[in-house]
Amino acid sequence: MEPLVVVEPLKQRRCADCRRGPLERMILEFNSPSCLDCADLGHLVFLPRGNAALTRRAREASGLWAVVVRHNRQRTRYERQGLLVEEVALARAEAACLADAEARARRRERDASRRAARDVRFTATLTAEILRLFPYCPLDRAADVAAHTSERGSGRVGRTAAGRALDEGAVTAAVRASVRHLDTPYDTLLMRGIPRHEARRRVAEAIEATLARWRGPEREAGGMGTE
Structure with missing residues (x-):
């Protein structure tokens, strides 16, 4: 079944029945324009396009509805502008969409809380692993890393x-990166225009000295890495 089509005219038109005009919207019957009141559509309200869920719900809840179109001269075609639906149907659709939005917001909040709790647990686990590998690293520094x-x-x-x-290897790389930026002049070298690889070479010895100190004497021999 073809839907009713209401046209937004580009030129000023008058209703063929009641002579009212210019018409904002009209329906063409036998190629003659009729206003929405004369076409028994005046009680419908306009719902602009753009919200697919609201449009679908309003259309499904409305006993009478019509598609609103306007002619695009450049594209030489009629393009949908929205729908005319019953006011009560639109109100129901808006309420349903609002309930959905609230439900989604509550779900996002719950998901965010769960992610935050997981992040806290993982950060604590990672802190413990850093201290296992580098037992002489200060606790607050390990937590910051x-x-x-x-x-x-x-x-x-x-x-x-x-x-x-x-x-x-990944945990050590994270600690090494922290030492590079906070305990050596690496960032200053970069700001002076020193190429990254050269800057890393210059600070490599200082980084490894700090890592060795944090590993402790019992692990120093096997804990040295390369930059």
Whole structure:
């Protein structure tokens, strides 16, 4: 069954029945324009296009509805502008969409709380692993490294698969990165225009000295890494 079609005229038109005009919207019957009141559609309200869920619900709830179109001269075609639906149907559709939006918002809040709790647990686990590998690292520094590298959306080592699995190489890389930026002049070298690889070479010895000190004397021999 073809839907009723209401046209938004580009030119000024008058109703063929009641002579009222210019018409904002009209229906063509036998190629003659009729206003919505004369076409028994005046009680409907306009719902602009743009919200697919609201449009679908309003159309389904409305006993009478019509498609509103306007001619696009550049594209030489009629384009949908929205619907005319019963006011009570639109109100019901808006209420349903609002309930859905509230439900989605509550679900997002619950999901965010669960993610935050998981992040807190993982940060604590990562802190413990850093202290296992570097028992002489200060506790607050280990916690800062864990929080920084595991920050959601950061793309840092702690968010990689290896980092989440507490891979020793990934955890060590996170600690090494922290030492590089906070305990050496690496960032200053970069700001002076020193190429990254050269800047890393210059600070490599200082980084390894700090890592060795944090590992402790009992692990120093086997704990040295390369930059």
